[in-house]
Amino acid sequence: MAVRAKKQSPWFVLLIIVAAVVMWALDQRKSGPEEGPRPQRNEKVSANPPPSSKPLPSGKTAGRPGTGHREGRYELHRNCKLAADNSNDGDSFRVLLPDGRREIFRLYFVDTPESAFKSYRNGENNHQRIREQAEHFGITSEEAVEVGKDGKQFVLGLLGKRPFTLHTEWDSPFRDQRYHAFIEVEDGGRPRWLHEVLLEKGFARLKTKPADLPDGTKAASHRRHLEALQSAARKSRTGGWRTTRSAAAR
Template sequence: MAIRARQSTLSSLLVVVAAVCLWGWDQWQKAHPSVDTAGHRKSSAEESAPPSPGKGSERAGRYEVYRGCTLAKEKHNDGDSFEVSLPGGRTDIFRLYFVDTPESEFRTYRGGEDNYTRIKQQAEYFGGITSEQAVEIGRRAKEFTLPLLAKRPFTIYTVWDSPFNDQRYHAFIEVEDGGKSRWLDELLVERGFCRVFTKGAEMPDGTPMARRKDQLRAMEREAKGRRAGAWGLR
């Protein structure tokens, strides 16, 4: 009887231990959503990627390609971030690799936070223009980008990369400008409407990230020489 009692107690103890372990693993996964069940860290693209390619997409290397995209009307659309309607009806918010246009207005958010510090940093990038001038450049960037995207369909290249898990995905955007296919990020650089500042990536044509950044820096130097956009306000 004593042996059976000890076996029963041991079995109960093992059940309790197993339950505690399962609970602990569940809690750890909730606290570490970027790690899969094998213990491997997921990339930011894997965390934010849709379960399957969207309708109407193609492949170009690592990128999903969506042709015939159109601009969706959204009040927060800006010079470098906007809502896009993809073929098949899906709608998502995309922001450009490599470039950051200044904020187009001063904002105060819930909780008392605002974008004043960010605007000041953007102004400093352009040689110390005022915050008000930086916002004006942000408005000009918005007034350039949104009509261009609304004019005719454009092409999105994305890996569904959302580093901040905020449902905004990085992308390269190919548009038609002056009868030629151009990258939207370089058009903004050429006009002095942005800083070469944010996250970069390898280009869809295979150009390495570092080389592409050098190309954009060269365009930026040329824009400075012409005193284009913000560079003409110093």
Template sequence: MAIQAKQSSWSLILLLVVAGGLWLKEQMARPDAVGGVVQTAEGWERIEGCRWIPHDRNDGDSFHVRFPDGREEQIRLFFVDAPESARRSYGGGRSNHERISYQAKAFGIDDDAAVEVGRMAKKKVESWLGDGDFVVVTRWEDPFGDRRFSALVELDSGEWLHEKLVKEGLVRIYTKGTVMPDGTSIEEQEKHLRNLEKAARAHGVGGWSSREIHQVR
């Protein structure tokens, strides 16, 4: 009986060691082993002390971030899509021109005006994030396999960046959503964003104001 108990104990220890090793391997492979991380419900990680990094591929909804340990990653905001801030051509005859046309239609403006809105969004995000620390909340999802990690960004004011962009009329409500860290459902959050967008349209701000668009240089 004692022998069986001893064997069971060793089996349990071995199982725990293997499980611990697998967990550690998974954690080391993730790009989230950074300082200042607070684990929250639903698998979210709240990372304070993040910094915006200048980069030629930054846009209003996608930009490079330096995390507290010095690691640099690109994040992509949930829920919103900012117009492209420049026309780009890629290899194989590909370009972002068709995407710009879709973005322009969302605002009811022409393609040139949509690019101007994209530039406005990029400049606004730089002005909001470029001079101080901010909070990134993420689960390190990489939906496109290009190391653009889906995330939420919290400003010093406590406001979510994607909501502020909607208020300013600088993005369309489009792309991947998520249940919010406080448990707000995707449907509830999208309804809230639609109300913010409705107010932005009523006040003629950002992409909803041709006058403001053409003032941007």
């Protein structure tokens, strides 16, 4: 008498099919090519991120830091020139480096008032920042923007006169292709740091990232010097302090 085959449970059959599909998928993942770029990890920001690699007008591409002469922690670039750019302002501007690269640099230590009220595509604007700048000088937001315009005109005029020297370590904390820098200019027939001149003339407030100077002066010591310049500008009603509503020390 023949033995009747035992009928398999539908769940058992389904389990076999699912296991087969999973094994096939794992095998394809190991042997097949990946589709699309891998998601970027949240890596630690490098102290020396590379400059922009976008094509330049000259047909060159921006290379990694190292084309300038290095003195201590900073890379030194002589004979730099101001490059035209709609984003140029009193404390941030595009610079033409001697090797042909065009990069945007941001001054250490200082913040100049915004030169216009702006609204951005994401719905944000710079109005709160302008209010903070106005509060620092003790003036209205509209007056702060006028100071910003004066500061921008002064800086772009100064940098546009003659070549200048720039010190940078390619520090871009927000990875937005804007790099901190110290800039040497000629003012009154002698070399000066641009951020010092801005504070002295009342076109900036002491704010943003500090750093040790290229000549070795420590940031804390230099900040005390800048505080004295800012205080003197306030007392003499220079630049943004000329219409201040209060001469009291802040």
